[in-house]
Amino acid sequence: MSKGQATKASILHEALQVASTVGFEALSIGQLAERTEMSKSGLFAHFRSKEQLQLQALDHAAAWFTDAVVRPTLKASRGEPRVRELFERWLVWETEVFPGGCVFIAGSNEYDDQPGLMHDSVVNHQRDWAEFITTVAGTAVSEGHFRPDLDTGQFTFLLQGLMLGYHHAARLLRDPRAVDRTRSAFEQLLASSR
């Protein structure tokens, strides 16, 4: 990896730390330059526009997410164990990776009603993720772990809502019971899917 690529990666990493707490729109070139100990113009040269910085930060997070959640999930054995692995990895992602919580949730809420490239990118990433969950649930069906008439789309919808609820309770309300509540809800979801 060349020098330029390395700096760029570290900028994007730092950008995600900031974006997780203040959002992507509140990212500012100047502040980011300070945190990375670069000049504004030197940092800017890597992206040539703020929108590009935001987009590439989001893609950086997506690549990270793939490493941390998607790939390990696919390594677990098919069926319910894989669903469990997905859940556990996802929970860790929500909890530990960023100081301000999941950047995708942040992005989803920032751009849900604001047109532009960021909106489109966020939507695409979320659609991919939802599709992935649905597929994993599908393998649990075909393995016979889940009932054959399970609506895997509904399963995904419920799991997504569960995670958003966890984020809300844990992040905003600092509810110490949030993890337990989430785990027990997940078990109930599994039970009703068998």
Place this chain on the structure above:
Amino acid sequence: MSKGQATKASILHEALQVASTVGFEALSIGQLAERTEMSKSGLFAHFRSKEQLQLQALDHAAAWFTDAVVRPTLKASRGEPRVRELFERWLVWETEVFPGGCVFIAGSNEYDDQPGLMHDSVVNHQRDWAEFITTVAGTAVSEGHFRPDLDTGQFTFLLQGLMLGYHHAARLLRDPRAVDRTRSAFEQLLASSR
């Protein structure tokens, strides 16, 4: 109502329209002055700081929410009917009231990791709301509609997650099945609470 109070109310109303799509932090005095056809300074005089504008906009939304959701809910007959009323009113609130979706969800995500008066206010409103849901669920228990050993805190947690999931699916992903999914999940939640 005096002239000043009327203008202030209309400013807050407009502020909420904007905040629902771009968030509370992205509210700007200048832009808001344009939309309300006032001078920046004339508008500013009503609040004396941007933070006060944000706080009062949030309180304005809370008062509105009380009228639109809380009061009608309390008018429904105790027990499960009241829980249903809460759900339906809440769903309408999420869907129809603001052009950019629920301002509390917006606020929750903006301030979950940023200290300050806005953070505290958002948390307080959300705690009040959660407490209200729990209480309503409690009446369904005491009326004998829900099982006596129901964990009403868990019920609230699940319902909150369900609504966040709805918001996510309907707003960001524009999933036309979002309402149906939410309703059917709600029915399942009721069933498992009886």
Place this chain on the structure above:
DNA sequence: AGCAGAATAGTACGACCGTTCGTTTCTGTC
């Protein structure tokens, strides 16, 4: 009708924003 105070407007401020441009410093290759 006139007056007091509320409500609104006008202007200016320093700070920061994203972006541009020309210059300087560093890196990797021969």
Place this chain on the structure above:
DNA sequence: GACAGAAACGAACGGTCGTACTATTCTGCT
């Protein structure tokens, strides 16, 4: 070790931000 291109810097731009002042216009009461 020289040279070319990549990488980073410094200074400046027009614009918007929140806020502070003073001045003007409007409202409601007597």
